[in-house]
Amino acid sequence: MIDWDRxxxxxxQATLETTYMVGVSMVLAVLLGIPLGVLLLLTAPDGLTPRRVVHQVLGAFVNVGRSVPFIVLLVLVAPVTRLVTGTTIGSTATIVPLTIAAVPFFARLVEASLREVAPGKVEAARSMGASTGQIVRVVLLxxxxxxxxxxAxxxxxxxxxxxxxxxxxxxGGLGDFAIRHGYQRFDTGVTVAVVVVLLVMVQMLQSAGDRLARRLAHR
Incomplete structure (x- = not known):
C-alpha cells in the first residue's frame, strides 16, 4: 500500500516543479522559436527575402537540435547549464536543456504553420505595397x-x-520523483501514480490546445 500521507x-511538489520547468521553457521557446520559424520561412528559396546561406545555417541548426535525443542533449549542454544556473541538477537547471531542445522543435512547426497561409493573401499584401515586416505581422502570423x-x-x-x-x-519534477520514490524503492504504485499525473497533464493541455485552435480557425 502507498503511504499517501508521506x-x-x-x-x-514534484508536479509543481514539472509545471515550472515546462512553463518557463515553453515561454522561452515561443519567444525564440517564432522569430526563428519566421526567418526560416522568409530566407527560404521561395521566401519573401531569399538568403540561401542564412537559410542553410538556420536549417542546419534546427535539424541538429531536433535530431539529438534529449537524454544525450542533457549531457552535451551540461557545461552551458552550469554556466547559466551554477548547477546541472534541479528544476531550474533543467530549464536550459529543455529550452535548447524546444526552440528548434517549435521553430520548425512554426515554419510549417506559416507555409499553410494562402499565398494569395501574401501576394495581395505585397501588391498593396506592404513591407516584409508588415506582411509577417498583419498577414502571416x-x-x-x-x-x-x-x-505550441x-x-x-x-x-x-x-x-x-x-x-x-x-x-527534478515528476521524472525524478518516479525514479527516487518508485523505481529505486521498488514501489510500483508510486510509479503508476506519477504516470497517471503525467497523463492527466497531457490530456488537459491537449484538449485545451485543440479547443483554442478550433475556435481560432472558425473566426
Whole structure:
C-alpha cells in the first residue's frame, strides 16, 4: 500500500516543479522559436527575402537540435547549464536543456504553420505595397494562429515528456520523483501514480490546445 500521507505532498511538489520547468521553457521557446520559424520561412528559396546561406545555417541548426535525443542533449549542454544556473541538477537547471531542445522543435512547426497561409493573401499584401515586416505581422502570423496554437500544444506535450526524462540525472519534477520514490524503492504504485499525473497533464493541455485552435480557425 502507498503511504499517501508521506507521498502526496512530495508528489504535489514534484508536479509543481514539472509545471515550472515546462512553463518557463515553453515561454522561452515561443519567444525564440517564432522569430526563428519566421526567418526560416522568409530566407527560404521561395521566401519573401531569399538568403540561401542564412537559410542553410538556420536549417542546419534546427535539424541538429531536433535530431539529438534529449537524454544525450542533457549531457552535451551540461557545461552551458552550469554556466547559466551554477548547477546541472534541479528544476531550474533543467530549464536550459529543455529550452535548447524546444526552440528548434517549435521553430520548425512554426515554419510549417506559416507555409499553410494562402499565398494569395501574401501576394495581395505585397501588391498593396506592404513591407516584409508588415506582411509577417498583419498577414502571416494572424492567419497562422490556429496552426501556431497547435504547434505550441505539441511542443508542450513534448516538453512534459522531456522533463520526465531529465529525472534520470536529477532534473527534478515528476521524472525524478518516479525514479527516487518508485523505481529505486521498488514501489510500483508510486510509479503508476506519477504516470497517471503525467497523463492527466497531457490530456488537459491537449484538449485545451485543440479547443483554442478550433475556435481560432472558425473566426
Amino acid at each position: 507521498i502526496a505532498p512530495a508528489l504535489w 494572424p492567419e497562422a494562429r490556429p496552426g501556431l496554437v497547435a504547434a 500544444t505539441v511542443t508542450l506535450v513534448a516538453l512534459i515528456s522531456y522533463s520526465a526524462m531529465a529525472g534520470a540525472i536529477g532534473g
